[in-house]
Amino acid sequence: MQFLQFGCGNMGGAMLAGWLAGGFDPAAFTVIDPYLDTAPEGVALLKAAPEQGGPVDVVLLGFKPQQLPASAPAIVPFVGQNTLVLSVLAGVDLATLKATFPAAGAVVRVMPNLSAALGKSPIALCGDATGAFRDTTDALMAPLGQSEWLDDEAIMDLMTALAGSGPAFVYRFIDALATGATALGLPRAQADRLALAMVEGAAALAAASPHAPAELARRVASPGGTTQAGLDVLDADGRINALAEDTLRAARDRSIAMMAEAKARAAAG
Numbered sequence: 001m002q003f004l005q006f007g008c009g010n011m012g013g014a015m016l017a018g019w020l021a022g023g024f025d026p027a028a029f030t031v032i033d034p035y036l037d038t039a040p041e042g043v044a045l046l047k048a049a050p051e052q053g054g055p056v057d058v059v060l061l062g063f064k065p066q067q068l069p070a071s072a073p074a075i076v077p078f079v080g081q082n083t084l085v086l087s088v089l090a091g092v093d094l095a096t097l098k099a100t101f102p103a104a105g106a107v108v109r110v111m112p113n114l115s116a117a118l119g120k121s122p123i124a125l126c127g128d129a130t131g132a133f134r135d136t137t138d139a140l141m142a143p144l145g146q147s148e149w150l151d152d153e154a155i156m157d158l159m160t161a162l163a164g165s166g167p168a169f170v171y172r173f174i175d176a177l178a179t180g181a182t183a184l185g186l187p188r189a190q191a192d193r194l195a196l197a198m199v200e201g202a203a204a205l206a207a208a209s210p211h212a213p214a215e216l217a218r219r220v221a222s223p224g225g226t227t228q229a230g231l232d233v234l235d236a237d238g239r240i241n242a243l244a245e246d247t248l249r250a251a252r253d254r255s256i257a258m259m260a261e262a263k264a265r266a267a268a269g
């Protein structure tokens with residue numbers, strides 16, 4: 001497999017780490033990234049796309065959505081009828097990607113998160129990959145986490161909010177717990193350590209448990225005890241649910257707006 005990865009920052013770097021940890025041959029990968037000074041051992045690194053060369057097996061678009069129009073001309077020569085184009089660009093729809101790479105054998109939008117580095121990412125997939133292209137996509141996603149194909153591309157905006165942006169919302173909550181504990185008297189470093197350890201254990205337990213998180217919360221809470229006192233604050237006026245829904249709505253709606261922006265950029269040439 002000949003794999004060209006354009007952009008190896010936060011997200012692209014996490015995916016590459018996941019592939020290498022999953023046993024993919026580093027020699028299959030060529031990373032193109034103007035910012036990067038080093039690549040993992042065995043992975044070829046270039047500052048810009050090669051000036052010579054023809055279609056490869058897989059192209060990963062791993063740069064920022066706004067960078068697509070400027071980046072595309074150098075990528076087009078590497079895309080042919082046997083090329084699978086994978087895009088992690090938030091808010092860039094299949095129509096825009098297909099118009100940008102009309103020769104592509106298949107185009108798949110991929111929405112992972114940084115946990116891909118550990119093989120723990122939820123991954124939303126949508127696109128026109130069938131047969132060998134679909135098999136290749138599934139094989140590439142397997143070491144990165146748990147992938148799900150979407151029938152309806154419109155769901156991708158919500159998946160971007162939940163799967164892609166989601167870790168930031170959880171990190172903010174961990175930070176808020178530590179900040180709260182600090183305000184109530186714990187030294188900051190200790191509050192950070194304990195909040196993180198608590199969330200790591202709680203998530204691992206929930207993942208291993210047959211019970212849903214709502215039931216697990218109920219099991220932690222003794223009637224009239226400390227947990228219930230805290231849950232009553234989170235639940236007052238439904239605020240924790242409203243906060244989560246509003247947060248996801250804002251992220252989803254930004255993805256929708258970014259899609260319009262990407263279309264406008266593409267139309268402007």
Ligand SMILES: NC(=O)C1=CN([C@@H]2O[C@H](COP(=O)(O)OP(=O)(O)OC[C@H]3O[C@@H](n4cnc5c(N)ncnc54)[C@H](OP(=O)(O)O)[C@@H]3O)[C@@H](O)[C@H]2O)C=CC1
Nearest residue numbers: 006007009010011032033035062063064065071089090164
């Ligand atoms: N960060 C995340 O958690 C997630 C990100 N995404 C998506 O992943 C994409 C990348 O995000 P992220 O990794 O955070 O961004 P980063 O800025 O960390 O990484 C992008 C990298 O691509 C490089 N680059 C820019 N243009 C090109 C080009 N033409 N060819 C090769 N490399 C190029 C950039 O270099 P330079 O800085 O010099 O421009 C940069 O190093 C975005 O489209 C985002 O929507 C999706 C899910 C989660």
Ligand SMILES: O=C(O)[C@@H]1CCC=N1
Nearest residue numbers: 090160161164165166
């Ligand atoms: O914030 C963003 O736009 C990207 C997409 C999902 C996570 N990061």
